[in-house]
Amino acid sequence: MSNPAFDNEYKLGTVEGKVRDVVLKMGENIEYRFMNWAQANVELDKISKPTIVYILPPSGDFYIGRQEIKDYPETQIAFVCSTEFDFESDENDALVEQMKRLCMRFINAINESGYFVQLEGKLPYKVLYDHLDENVTGVVITPTLEEEEGVSICEDSDVYNPEELENE
Known part of the structure; x- marks a missing residue:
């Protein structure tokens, strides 16, 4: 029996x-x-096209409702591409703008997905330039991704149960 608290072919x-x-x-x-x-510092030297990096959240919050628990991890999402740094900054400025556009596409896709409450209002970004060993340019955002649907905590719940996994 698969556990919906984890990703499977039927439910994320x-x-x-x-x-x-x-x-x-x-x-x-x-x-x-x-x-x-x-x-990411090691892996990004292998990218060949624009890359979205969901940074492993260090912590977060749970919202516990009457019927479900929703996860609110502290998210950082980077939008990067490989570059050769130019001292005039013209090319890298153009790449930053392209990564900002990719970020905007991602935000639109997140909002249309139905997985999360709509992202609205002000969302700060930081330019990622010459911060890693590999030459990458991009932007990083830290959105609050509030799940529309969490994990059920009702009777016969699908919440993680280690004994159930051992019996599979």
């Missing part, structure tokens, strides 16, 4: 799984990674 049970699904539906010209900053 994690915030990361929902983000991954949104990115994969954005098209083949975008890569996706889920990792921490140290892993």
Whole structure:
């Protein structure tokens, strides 16, 4: 028996799984990674096209309702592409603008996905330029991704039960 608290072919049970699904539906010209900053520092030298990196959340909050628990991880999402730094900054400025446009496409896709409450209002971004070992340019956002549907906590619940996994 599969557990809906985890991703499976019928239900995306994690915030990361929902983000991954949104990115994969954005098209083949975008890569996706889920990792921490140290892993990204190594992995980004292998990217060949614009990449969305969902940074492994260090912590977050649970919202506990009467029938379900929703996860509110502290999210950081980076939009990066490889570059050769030019000292005039013209090319990198254009790449930053392209990554901002990719970010806007992602926000639109998140809002249309139905997985999360609509992102609205002010959302700060930071330009990622010359911060990692690999030459990448991009932007990083820290949105609050509030799940529309969490994990049920009703009787006969689908909440993680380690004993259930051992019996499979």
